[in-house]
Amino acid sequence: MPTPHQNHEPRELPQLSAERPFISDGGLETTLIFDRGVDLPCFAAFPLVTDEPGRALLRDYFAPFLAIAKTYGTGFVLDTATWRANPDWGARLGFDSVTLAEVNRASVEFAVEVGDESGVPIVINGVLGPRGDGYSAGEVMSAADAQRYHAFQTEAFADAGVDMVTGVTMNYADEAVGMVRAARDVGLPIAVSFTVETDGRLPSGQPLDAAIEQVDADTEGAAAYFMLNCAHPTHFSAVLGEGGAWRDRIVGIRANASRKSHAELDASDELDAGDPDELAEQYRTLSSAMPQMTVVGGCCGTDHRHVDAICAAIMG
Numbered sequence: 001m002p003t004p005h006q007n008h009e010p011r012e013l014p015q016l017s018a019e020r021p022f023i024s025d026g027g028l029e030t031t032l033i034f035d036r037g038v039d040l041p042c043f044a045a046f047p048l049v050t051d052e053p054g055r056a057l058l059r060d061y062f063a064p065f066l067a068i069a070k071t072y073g074t075g076f077v078l079d080t081a082t083w084r085a086n087p088d089w090g091a092r093l094g095f096d097s098v099t100l101a102e103v104n105r106a107s108v109e110f111a112v113e114v115g116d117e118s119g120v121p122i123v124i125n126g127v128l129g130p131r132g133d134g135y136s137a138g139e140v141m142s143a144a145d146a147q148r149y150h151a152f153q154t155e156a157f158a159d160a161g162v163d164m165v166t167g168v169t170m171n172y173a174d175e176a177v178g179m180v181r182a183a184r185d186v187g188l189p190i191a192v193s194f195t196v197e198t199d200g201r202l203p204s205g206q207p208l209d210a211a212i213e214q215v216d217a218d219t220e221g222a223a224a225y226f227m228l229n230c231a232h233p234t235h236f237s238a239v240l241g242e243g244g245a246w247r248d249r250i251v252g253i254r255a256n257a258s259r260k261s262h263a264e265l266d267a268s269d270e271l272d273a274g275d276p277d278e279l280a281e282q283y284r285t286l287s288s289a290m291p292q293m294t295v296v297g298g299c300c301g302t303d304h305r306h307v308d309a310i311c312a313a314i315m316g
Contacts, residue, residue: 016225137204
């Protein structure tokens with residue numbers, strides 16, 4: 001375990017030099033809510049870590065994904081269930097700063113247990129989520145404010161000994177800049193995963209290339225890599241097709257199963273699981289065009305069937 005808050009050089013990440021892509025899971029929250037009937041107030045899964053029935057649900061959820069990694073002989077980026085475990089969302093769920101820090105650390109410890117039992121190479125990834133809503137930029141912070149805000153979780157993750165952290169479903173660049181700086185302060189490698197609307201732009205309206213270039217420029221290229229999540233390939237394929245050095249920084253894709261917009265998904269009472277085979281073919285096309293893509297998984301509406309099909313398409 002690293003010394004708490006020690007500032008040191010980030011460690012090497014095995015997924016960046018792997019012969020086969022590392023995989024991740026799918027849509028944790030959508031699977032638990034729509035397929036398992038689990039009530040997740042505020043779309044938050046982290047309270048499940050606080051008791052054994054909740055941990056059992058999470059173990060059962062991750063099991064088929066870990067089995068897929070073993071089948072295809074690859075590694076697994078194992079996320080903590082902490083997308084909503086920041087101070088604002090934690091307060092809405094009744095967690096004060098002490099109990100919230102404890103549950104962030106416990107989420108890492110639980111992920112380590114699950115990984116140790118899996119028999120596959122594991123990268124423990126501490127998940128950071130946006131301060132606000134993942135689908136809307138809403139009230140924005142400066143990069144300096146975001147750095148101070150997200151230090152709460154990055155420090156808890158560093159204390160608990162994660163391998164890396166990822167800012168997931170990021171919708172404007174300044175918050176991502178603050179996250180990268182907060183991770184750098186505690187010596188943790190960080191990935192930034194942006195989401196885009198159906199036009200390929202961030203919910204803030206900023207073009208994807210400009211957002212990646214801004215984060216790199218404002219952090220001296222400190223992010224280990226970038227990803228895209230919570231959007232269908234048809235929403236961003238055309239933008240990626242434009243190419244450029246910024247595209248080479250995108251190493252991971254965790255797409256939605258559905259072609260619907262964020263607004264349509266937000267208003268939906270039913271899960272749109274899309275077509276796993278069609279999604280897998282779209283990943284195959286992306287993989288051919290982006291040989292640096294070494295992390296693949298799913299997001300909202302996807303489950304182990306989608307990830308299995310994706311692995312078959314690009315590794316089978």
